[in-house]
Amino acid sequence: MNIQVNRSQKKKIGYFVGIFLLLLATTSCTPNAEEQFKAIDLPLIEKSESLERTGHLESCITLQNVFLKTFNADGYKAGEATCFINLAQLCFSADPKNYLIFLDEAKRKLVGSKSAAQMIRLYTAYAKYYNDIHMPNNAFYYTQKALTNAKKINDNEIKNNLLAEAYKIKGKIYADLLQSDSAYYYYYKSRLLKPGVIVDCLLAKAYLEDNKPDSAKAKLTQLEHLGDIKHTISYAMLMFNRVSGDYFFNQRQFNEAENAYLKSISILDSTKFFLGYNDVDLYKNMADIYYKRGDLKKEKYYITKWKLARMQQNKYIYESYEPAMASFLEEVTHKDRHDNNTMRLLMLVLSILVLFIVFFTFRIIKKHKLTKETSRKQTADFIKTIHDKRYDEVMVLAKENNSAFLSRFKDLYPKFIEALLIKNSTLENSEQVFCAYIKLGFTTKEIATYTFVQPMSVQQRKRRLRKRLGISSDVDLYTYFDNLTI
Incomplete structure (x- = not known):
């Protein structure tokens, strides 16, 4: 609207x-x-x-x-x-x-x-943006800068307002990484300084993802009696109905879930509000509800809406990587220039930035000294594969859970599957597919979304896979598969 x-x-x-x-x-x-x-x-x-x-x-x-x-x-x-x-x-x-x-x-x-207060707002907003496009390390970088600047503020009213938002974003980053204990910690720090509907909705959502439906229900019941979210078309009301729908769906109370989701969709249709990456799953849940009722027409309608919304989200994230990394590199190299405080280094960094923007080459990316190794790896991997059509095709097939995915993946990484079978020749196709998802760097939540299972099931499969391949629990699976060769 x-x-x-x-x-x-x-x-x-x-x-x-x-x-x-x-x-x-x-x-x-x-x-x-x-x-x-x-x-x-x-x-x-x-x-x-x-x-x-x-x-x-x-x-x-x-x-x-x-x-x-x-x-x-x-x-x-x-x-x-x-x-x-x-x-x-x-x-x-x-x-x-x-x-x-x-x-x-x-x-x-x-x-x-x-103005330290202005810098905190800026860094918190950057953190929210980078988390939204699935770059948590960059998001953590900016939340830390925000929290560091908070030490420079003397006025408690200003400090508490800004810290509440920074803590809320940091909790959201941990929640998206399925690190529930850290998410709870920062959400509670946020609401202690500035209680609000949004942070309570995020808490309820974290409880659901951590398989604590009773805690989620208690939080939603508290929110239901708040006057400032009733009878309004607001982002808070959208979130409240969205999380309420998830709770009812989780409890198999499908009529109540349908009502809550329909209220969310009504707000979405009448405003310009934007759903987060995993929030678009409300359309998929609606499709499941109608499937169980045998209403195939509505099931198909919501499946189509879910696929279109997910495609839009993927396109947004894909298109955001390049400018996001350019902006992050500018921030990091600006910090280096300030620390060294020499004209020669200033000119060198500016020259490297110009070359990076013009040529987008992996060679120039390597010349930059990023403060975080993971950020440099993200940049290098993205630039290296951006023009690789085969890689793009494999990523699309993976996200669609297409039956042709494993075949195309073997064409792209032939030695990886060979190395896996050397480790265990009895690996089934489904296990090879799961290994391929990890090799491509998909997170637990993403694998769960694309393969239509719960994140808990993905974690269990990872543990079984470690036993099948003889990988100890202290070894990171992503690093292990990235270095796996014959």
Whole structure:
């Protein structure tokens, strides 16, 4: 639903802008960046979050545009950065392709800034973006930078607000990696500083994934009685119904699950909210419900919606890798330049970045010293295979769980299967397929999604595979298969 900015909303925005102009005028001579953030930026952030929370996306965008012009005219670059980060947050739910564009623009506005609060917001937003495109190491890098900057803030109100968001994102990263204990730890740290519907929904979702349905039910029951998510079209309401549907589906209460999922789909259809990678499985669950009822027409309809949504997600992630790594490399090399503080190194790094952007070659990627070995490996592997059509075909077949997958995989990695059979000549085709998924770097959650099983089943198969191949528990399977040769 393209929500129109009606007269009432325009009038409210007008009053809000008027108050802000007065605040800006009275604080423009204040040298303290922290006080300036609290007086000017924090109210704007809270107003923007309120509009987004209630689904008034168009009004929120209008608000950012008004303040961008105001801050630009007054030369308040940190304020402009606030608007760009706010716009990026909107893109997370409405237009994810522009998320990084707004964040990079905010980063340019904050060059030389002394505002630790602004830097925390920026780094937290980057962490959310990198986790969304399945680059957890990069996401951890930015959450650590956010938490480090928090030590520079004296005002507890500002610090607690920003730390709550950083902790929530860090919990989400751990949850997506199926590290439930760490996820709980950071979710609870977040809600201790700033309770909210979103973090409680994430907690309930983590309980479900950790096979704790009673804890999930208790959390959802608490949320059900909150007035601020009832009778509103909001991202919080979308999440609440989405997780409630998962709970009912998990408990085989299919009528209740259907009702909750339909409410989620209604909000999705009437807004521009964007589902996360694994959230699109609500369509697949709906298809399962109708399959059990024998309604094949609706089953086919939702299976089609699920496949289209997953294809859109895969396309988004694929297209995001290149600009995401370019942005991350710029951040890391900027840190190196600052540490060394020499003009020669500055020119060298800038030259390498230009060559990387122009030629996209693996040779140039190797010249960069990334602070994290895993990030360098991700970049090298991606650049090396981007033009390999056979690799692309194998990846597509794997994600579709296509019967031709193993045959194409053997063509691409003939010596890998030979090496496996040397280790154990009795490996069945299904076990070879499972090994191929691991060789291609798919996570436990991804393998579960593509092969239509639970993540717990994938973990069990990994343990059985270790016994079949004689691999000890302290050896990483992904590293082992990556180095496996005849």
